[in-house]
Amino acid sequence: MSNILEIENLHFQYGEIVALRGISLNVGEGEVVTLLGGNGAGKTTTLTAISGLINGITQGEIRFMGEKINGKAPHKIAALGIAHSLEGRHIFSQLTVMENLMMGAYLRKGDNAGIAKDLEYVFHLFPRLKEREKQQGGTLSGGEQQMLAVGRALMQAPKLLMLDEPSLGIAPIIVEDIFRALHQINQDGLPLLLVEQNCNVALDIAHRGYVIETGEIILSDTAQALAENELIQKSYMGME
Amino acid sequence: MKTFVQKNLKAIIAVAVLVVIALVLAQKTYYALIIGLIGIYAIVADSLDILFGYTGQISLGHAGLFAIGAYVTTLLRMRLGVPSLVALVLGAIVTMLAGFLVAIPASKLVKHFLSLLMIAFGQMVYLIVNTWTPVTGGSLGIGEIPYLNVFGLVLNSNLKCAIFIWILVAVCMLVKYRIINSRTGRAFIAIRENPVAARGLGIDVRRYKIMAFAISAFLTGMAGGLYAYLRGFISPETFNGTQSTLFMTMLLFGGITTVAGPVIGSAVLLLVKEVFQSLALYQGLIYAVFILIILFFFPNGAVGVYYNMQAAMKKKSNKKAEEQEVAKNA
Secondary structure, eight states, rough: OOEEEEEEEEEEEEEEEEEEEEEEEEEETTTTEEOOOOOTTHHHHHHHHHHSSSSOOEEEEEEETTEEEETTTTTHHEEEEEEEEEETTTOOOBBEEEEHHHHHHHTTTHHHHHHHHHOOOOOOOOHHHHHHHBGGGGGGGGGHHHHHHHHHHTHHHHHEEEEEEETTTTTTHHHHHHHHHHHHOOOTTTOOEEEEEEEEEEEEOOOOOEEEETTTEEEEEEHHHHHHHHHHHOOOOOOO | OOOHHHHHHHHHHHHHHHHHHHHHTTSSHHHHHHHHHHHHHHHHHHHIIIOOOOOOOOSSSSHHHHHHHHHHHHHHHHHHOOOOHHHHHHHHHHHHHHHHHHHHHHHOOOOOHHHHHHHHHHHHHHHHHHHHHHHHHGGGOOOOOOOOEHHHHTSSHHHHHHHHHHHHHHHHHHHEEEEEHHHHHHHHHHHOOOOHHHHHTOOOOOHHHHHHHHHHHHHHHHHHHHHHHHHHHHHHGSSSSHHHHHHHHHHHHHTTTTTSHHHHHHHHHHHHHHHTGGGGGGHHHHHHHHHHHHHHHHHHHHHHHHHHHHEEEEEEEEHHHHHHHHHHHH
């Protein structure tokens, strides 16, 4: 299986503060890869480094479909086909659900047929968004906003979807809905890089996983092996 | 086309009535001047709307851009003998370039830092026109600016000039409408709503911020040039910090992100200014009161009040219909 995303020995600093100390990971075609870890471990930093939203890479390389992307402007990275659904959702709260989704398709000039098809796909995954099509983004519940954030990212027609804690602050039953949709999205061929603190749901849909702690990857294995790993069970799943 | 007329019948009638009233009033030179000025300020408020209302970048230094437009147009016309309409366009283009220059650092700033930068910019321009006497005439200003000549038609009265200005107001509104409903407009709105998400969606935030600045500066510069031709006289006092505040108040009072807002705001604030001319010393205070009223009672401006009233009336009529329905069924 060829890799769509490859990260090699990535170092990242926020000013003086070192956040990543030589991370290497890859995501293969059609794969769901999860990045697990506690608060401040460097999960979000890894994603923002990939999408170029924050500039602080001091060493290492990020390659997307074989092309080096670190140092590129975020809008150029997005144009290459990486969609980044941000932590805390960051939807456009004054705009309607429909306008939010159409904003996702911003870069797809003239591809009206493709946009209409993807819109239908998003509404098929999240029927609730269809119901609330004309509602302002800010009036949605947390779970619906997360669905909107995922839907908007899909409207970019990405080749890789990165999700930052899609389960954060959302009722368990809605988390299930969202992860069922994520699984479906992957079944339909899109590779996912999923950052989560909620290991149970993440390992459920992932093929492989990495565990990150204080900016270093301390463990990497298949999802099943990680789920059975004692350290993981103790530290992240709350099992004794 | 028929549906457009039908849909906007009320608005069209209102505009027609206003045009007739304006034309009758404008028979008096002074009223024609006021009507012309309202048009000029409406253009500035519209340009601010693109920058602030849609892109979320505040500017309290637009008087500086207004001054650049007015002075460059006047100087090109009077010192270099450039044809008046060409001078007007060149004045707007030079202002746009100035807007570019400010926007490059400004695009990195947000909120209060941006407003500080723009206040400083306005002050800078004010000081330059005030002290660079050999070129700008200093505090005495420049008088006897020749009439605007539009393809051989000399606009030698306030009325003619005002009509020309209002044609440009209509053009500006149309341009604004077209921009806002384009990809560029969507990028502007995304930046206003959430710059981080906008970047993540592939929008070059910096580029569009600079673009909004440049468009806004162009329109404001053109308005400055029109001001010079209408008044026939410019002096630094017209372009001080209070003027910047006035522009912003006009936009806020009329209502941001609306079509009619800038025109309404410009008309009301200018009339207030003229009526209270004798209280010139307290102008700042009057604007402050206006801003406070907007902030506390109608954050969406005058147009917002109209929409609220419309919504309330609709609700009431719906309720009435419902009650009748219930009564019938009972």
